[in-house]
Amino acid sequence: MTVVPDSALVLVGVSHESAGLDIRQRCAVEKTGLEAALRELRDRSGVDEVCIVSTCNRTEVLLIGPDASVLEATARETRFSGVDSEIYVHHGAAAVFHLFGVCSGLHSMVLGESEIQAQVKDALGAAQAAGTTGPWMESLFQHALKTGKRVRTETAISSGNVSVASAAVDLIARVHGRFDRVSALIVGAGETGVRVGTHLRARGIGRLTFTNRTLARAEAAARDLGAEVVPFDALAPEIDRHDVVVACVEAERPVIDKALLDGARVRRGDVPKVFIDVSVPRAVAVDVRDWKGDGMLFDLDALDAVVARNRDARKAELGKVDAILLEETRKHLGVRAYAAMAPALTTLGDRFEEIRLEWLAKRGAGTDIDAASRDLANRLLAVALASVKEGARLMTSVEAVRKTLRGQSWKETP
Amino acid sequence: MIDVVTSLAGVLLPVALFGCSMRFADEFRKGTSATSDRRTTWVAATLFLYVVFFSGAAWMRGAPPFSGVAGFLTLLGFYLFAIQAVVERLGGAKPLAVFVAVPAFLLETTAAAMRASAPLEETAKRGLLFTVHIVTIAGSSACLLLAGACGILYLVLDRSMRKGTFGVVFGGLPDLAELGATLRGTARVGFVLMTVGYNLGIWLAHDEKTTGFRYTDPTVLLTFAVWLLFGVIAAPSRIRLLGGRTAARAAAGGLLVIVVLIVMSAIPGISFHRFTS
Numbered sequence: 015m016t017v018v019p020d021s022a023l024v025l026v027g028v029s030h031e032s033a034g035l036d037i038r039q040r041c042a043v044e045k046t047g048l049e050a051a052l053r054e055l056r057d058r059s060g061v062d063e064v065c066i067v068s069t070c071n072r073t074e075v076l077l078i079g080p081d082a083s084v085l086e087a088t089a090r091e092t093r094f095s096g097v098d099s100e101i102y103v104h105h106g107a108a109a110v111f112h113l114f115g116v117c118s119g120l121h122s123m124v125l126g127e128s129e130i131q132a133q134v135k136d137a138l139g140a141a142q143a144a145g146t147t148g149p150w151m152e153s154l155f156q157h158a159l160k161t162g163k164r165v166r167t168e169t170a171i172s173s174g175n176v177s178v179a180s181a182a183v184d185l186i187a188r189v190h191g192r193f194d195r196v197s198a199l200i201v202g203a204g205e206t207g208v209r210v211g212t213h214l215r216a217r218g219i220g221r222l223t224f225t226n227r228t229l230a231r232a233e234a235a236a237r238d239l240g241a242e243v244v245p246f247d248a249l250a251p252e253i254d255r256h257d258v259v260v261a262c263v264e265a266e267r268p269v270i271d272k273a274l275l276d277g278a279r280v281r282r283g284d285v286p287k288v289f290i291d292v293s294v295p296r297a298v299a300v301d302v303r304d305w306k307g308d309g310m311l312f313d314l315d316a317l318d319a320v321v322a323r324n325r326d327a328r329k330a331e332l333g334k335v336d337a338i339l340l341e342e343t344r345k346h347l348g349v350r351a352y353a354a355m356a357p358a359l360t361t362l363g364d365r366f367e368e369i370r371l372e373w374l375a376k377r378g379a380g381t382d383i384d385a386a387s388r389d390l391a392n393r394l395l396a397v398a399l400a401s402v403k404e405g406a407r408l409m410t411s412v413e414a415v416r417k418t419l420r421g422q423s424w425k426e427t428p
Numbered sequence: 429m430i431d432v433v434t435s436l437a438g439v440l441l442p443v444a445l446f447g448c449s450m451r452f453a454d455e456f457r458k459g460t461s462a463t464s465d466r467r468t469t470w471v472a473a474t475l476f477l478y479v480v481f482f483s484g485a486a487w488m489r490g491a492p493p494f495s496g497v498a499g500f501l502t503l504l505g506f507y508l509f510a511i512q513a514v515v516e517r518l519g520g521a522k523p524l525a526v527f528v529a530v531p532a533f534l535l536e537t538t539a540a541a542m543r544a545s546a547p548l549e550e551t552a553k554r555g556l557l558f559t560v561h562i563v564t565i566a567g568s569s570a571c572l573l574l575a576g577a578c579g580i581l582y583l584v585l586d587r588s589m590r591k592g593t594f595g596v597v598f599g600g601l602p603d604l605a606e607l608g609a610t611l612r613g614t615a616r617v618g619f620v621l622m623t624v625g626y627n628l629g630i631w632l633a634h635d636e637k638t639t640g641f642r643y644t645d646p647t648v649l650l651t652f653a654v655w656l657l658f659g660v661i662a663a664p665s666r667i668r669l670l671g672g673r674t675a676a677r678a679a680a681g682g683l684l685v686i687v688v689l690i691v692m693s694a695i696p697g698i699s700f701h702r703f704t705s
Binding site for chain 1: 585586589590592594595598599602603604605606608671672673
């Protein structure tokens, strides 16, 4: 009798960690072709369940079937043909651990990002719609999503902002705290300006204003974000009217300097006026720091320092995340082992019944009840013990999972 | 029975404040923003001990135990702690708590040590106006000390951001606007209390013909200077005289002057004003 699941799980994939963009593009599965790709894999012999996670940074195929080597060969032949050196393959516990890590944002380009959670959910939805999932695949993905959520709740892996635009918003928060009473002027309506504006709007900024040399461009950016537009010529008085000035404009010479602020008689506030310069070359002159009205200037170097700090804070959480992933992997394998035991338990029940009937048949008149019942108990116990021993040998523990995953565990990764 | 309970409360106060300091420091380090039940319990228990101590002492002595050095330090610690709790309750700067609990712990430990060495601290019974004088002066001192602490933290965070060092200070302290608002708010309350306490003190000194009192006494002059300084800091926004950073510098300076004033009042011979006189 065995308690091992009779199905194998294999994960084969490429990601930004293993392959360049060209290879990733070659292996990627378009949304429109996802259903066909899922069915094609599912129709191959030896494949019971299939799911494909395909994002701009990764394509991973998860297969469940009776034979792991067949599953791996199927994935290699179909989706990853000719890219043997760039792919990674995980079997069983390692595959579970990897998927949980993906869902937690550990394998994302931006550590801890949460978009992947939705992408994994979409992948499961697509596979369900295509009818290529079964009980294990579904429980695996549900568990992965739950683990991703737990990791983000219990650790700071997603805390702090790790993009320049959001770091700018972080800095503003450290000066002003609440955004609802803050007004921000964005000088430049390019991609960066719009991104900063979007972050500010998301944080509930009180008043948002765009200005740009080409007014039409500022109007377009402002329309989407519900912002005001002011002419570029009115820069100095507008700086006076706003608490925060974000410069993201291409200019040969700085467009904001101390002379401009002094000339416009820009008033001093209760907290420093914040100038954020995300332009290269600088759009805000360094002498703004000497402005008597108290200006606080943050350039790209400062923003990079904030991003690095937040990134380090996320990395510092990897140990905690590792422990959660190991625990959840163990739980999942435990649940799988229990599910796989169902037929074994049925067999055990049948065997007990056989023994009982055998015992009843042997029991004749005048049998010593005490001795006979002890005999029955011993027989049942012998069968049960044999099953337990086998189960104990094959059941997984955290240590067993850790051993299986040696070299993959985040804590152990240099 | 009351004397046992009062003494016990006096002994437990430093312990409770130490517990609060550890708790707040841990939350500051972790950057926790949610108020935990355990935190609330620590704060409530400490405030309860203060109430028990003051009530018991007043009952036993027939007068509030404020005029001795130890009593004044305890009152100052209580005010610091209670004002911070109120500020926090009003949605103010929570990470400030650790910067209040630690000084309150030190004040209370000093007071407890003084009480242990001289348990029968002599206090003259001076009537209601005298009690009001002490209570308002201690309250204003605590407010202004808190404003000074906010000023120092404001300057530390401001400097850290200007220098581009985004470490624990950057992540842990309240934002500049919040520190500035707390600074101005506590300065405003402190200014009002000091106006009452200072004038009442002068009137009492005249009325009771206190030995050695003169308007040129260093404590009288320094207290007036502090009163004026915090009046300028606390000015309403329409006639605001100082910007955020200048107000923070002024409040930090005011904190030092208040500490000097307290020390001067504790050392005989420097001024006409002494705690137990």
